[in-house]
Every structure is written in structure tokens, then in C-alpha cells.
Amino acid sequence: MAAIDPGALATELANHGLIARGCVDFHAEEAPAGSDGRPAACVVLVGHAGGTLWPYFSRWRAGRSASQADPLDAWSREVLEAVAGRFGARAVFPSDRPYLPFQQWAMRAEGLKPSPLGILMHPEYGLWHAYRGALLFYEKLASAFAVHGGEAGAPVHLCDACEGKPCLRACPVAAHSIERFDYAGCVEHVRSPQGGACRSAGCLDRNACPFGVEHRYSAGQQAFHMAAFARL
Structure with a gap:
């Protein structure tokens, strides 16, 4: 299998208003199954910063029934499963059962900590970001998708210095x-x-x-x- 091209993946995600939110390379004992059932080597978190996904999702939603349940989850699944198919990955989502440790992955990938509201505090985006899913790959990619601190070192946690909360x-x-x-x-x-x-x-x-x-x-x-x- 050809090596994953981070630039090509970033372009594909950008076509939907999404971005790679860092990567965690797995230890053998914690690896979930990848696309063919073998233990995955890493997970690339996928989400958005600010409202970047909103125009894309809104256009998709305009063509669907207003009564569709959980439309943002449905859009995320449709988009990321297609992306996963193009890159030989397995797409996973926060709503999947049994639940996968998305918040722990996110904290490791970007070195973030929770705010008093429970939302992870980002040093640039504040509370205005989210994770829509993740892609499981068979090669270790943490260095290619490194952002902010990640597991190597966390950025400043803004909540620690926030007076008055x-x-x-x-x-x-x-x-x-x-x-x-x-x-x-x-x-x-x-x-x-x-x-x-x-x-x-x-x-x-x-x-x-x-x-x-x-x-x-x-x-x-x-x-x-x-x-x-x-x-x-």
C-alpha cells in the first residue's frame, strides 16, 4: 500500500470544511481494529475550527428531509467514510458503540485540556472547535500530522490564567x-x-x-x- 500523503488528505478534508486535528500513534495494546480488522497503527482526528464546516453542511442539509435525525452526524459519516475509502482507512465516530476514547485521543493529539465547561480549550480557537470523527491507518503518522504540543508537550492552558472564569x-x-x-x-x-x-x-x-x-x-x-x- 502506498504511503499516505498528508497534503492530499488535507486537501480532501478541506473540500468539506474539515481539517486534520492531529494524530496519535498507538501502542500495540491500545490499538483498535483498522479497515480490514488488523490492529491500526494510528488515528488521525478530524474536525473543524470555527464555522468552517457550516456552509458545506448547510448545502448538504438543504437537499435532505427536515425530519432527518442527527443530520450533522449523518453528514459527517457520509463525508468521512468516503474519505476513508479513498485513503484505505477506517472511519470511526464519537457516537459509535462501543465508544472509542475520542477525548483522550484529542488531548494526546493536540495537547489540550478541558475547560470548566468540559469542552477542550484550544490555544487559538478557544471553545469554538469540534471533532467530527477520526481515520484509522496502518502506518504511524503522528510526525506528519503534528499540531501544537501533542504528546510531546502541551500548549499553554488558557483556563489556568483566566481570572473570574x-x-x-x-x-x-x-x-x-x-x-x-x-x-x-x-x-x-x-x-x-x-x-x-x-x-x-x-x-x-x-x-x-x-x-x-x-x-x-x-x-x-x-x-x-x-x-x-x-x-x-
């Missing part, structure tokens, strides 16, 4: 705290008449974060994610 003070029902996330209280508020601001423009705590604001999702993208989260 505004992300814990904007929510009208104080859903987030250092100790826990009040999921039930959050959903109840978002669904209530008082939750209009959250439904139309996204999580107020997330929007209060001072980092990466130039990458903040549009109001339409945030409203979509909030509706999916609260099952509206």
Missing part, C-alpha cells in the same frame, strides 16, 4: 460549575419560555469565554447545536 457566571440557571454540569437544569431552561436567548444564540456560558472569539460559531450554527442538544 466568566464561563461559569453567564448562565441564568448556573448550569456549569467546577464540580458538575447540571444537564437537567440546563435542558429545562433551554426549553422554557425564559430560554429564548440560549435557543437563538447558543450557550451563554460558552459565549462568555474571552478566548478565540474570532472563531465563534454564527448564531445559526449555535442555534442548530442547541436544538440538537436539547432535542427541540
Whole structure:
């Protein structure tokens, strides 16, 4: 099998508003199965920064039924399974059962740590990024897809130096705290008449974060994610 061309993969992902979010080379004992069942050698995380995927997903969604369940997951699966087929990889997703350790992979690949909201804090994008899936390959590629610190060394964790933690003070029902996330209280508020601001423009705590604001999702993208989260 020919060696993977990182540039060609990056171009293919960019055609859908996606980017490679780093890579983890596996130790033998932790490797999941690749495309033909043999243990994979690495995983390349795939996601987006800011709203780069939104125009591509929106055009795809316009041609589908408005009642389709989990359309962003369906789009991600369609796109990444096609990419995987072109590059001899296996595409895997956060919703797959049994669950794969996506957050651990992401922290190792980019050297990130969780924010008080649970979302990984990125040194450039702040809280405005996500992982849509990953590609499992049979060759070790961590050096070819190295970003930021990765396993070799983590970038500065912005939350450590953030005074006042505004992300814990904007929510009208104080859903987030250092100790826990009040999921039930959050959903109840978002669904209530008082939750209009959250439904139309996204999580107020997330929007209060001072980092990466130039990458903040549009109001339409945030409203979509909030509706999916609260099952509206």
C-alpha cells in the first residue's frame, strides 16, 4: 500500500470544511481494529475550527428531509467514510458503540485540556472547535500530522490564567460549575419560555469565554447545536 500523503488528505478534508486535528500513534495494546480488522497503527482526528464546516453542511442539509435525525452526524459519516475509502482507512465516530476514547485521543493529539465547561480549550480557537470523527491507518503518522504540543508537550492552558472564569457566571440557571454540569437544569431552561436567548444564540456560558472569539460559531450554527442538544 502506498504511503499516505498528508497534503492530499488535507486537501480532501478541506473540500468539506474539515481539517486534520492531529494524530496519535498507538501502542500495540491500545490499538483498535483498522479497515480490514488488523490492529491500526494510528488515528488521525478530524474536525473543524470555527464555522468552517457550516456552509458545506448547510448545502448538504438543504437537499435532505427536515425530519432527518442527527443530520450533522449523518453528514459527517457520509463525508468521512468516503474519505476513508479513498485513503484505505477506517472511519470511526464519537457516537459509535462501543465508544472509542475520542477525548483522550484529542488531548494526546493536540495537547489540550478541558475547560470548566468540559469542552477542550484550544490555544487559538478557544471553545469554538469540534471533532467530527477520526481515520484509522496502518502506518504511524503522528510526525506528519503534528499540531501544537501533542504528546510531546502541551500548549499553554488558557483556563489556568483566566481570572473570574466568566464561563461559569453567564448562565441564568448556573448550569456549569467546577464540580458538575447540571444537564437537567440546563435542558429545562433551554426549553422554557425564559430560554429564548440560549435557543437563538447558543450557550451563554460558552459565549462568555474571552478566548478565540474570532472563531465563534454564527448564531445559526449555535442555534442548530442547541436544538440538537436539547432535542427541540
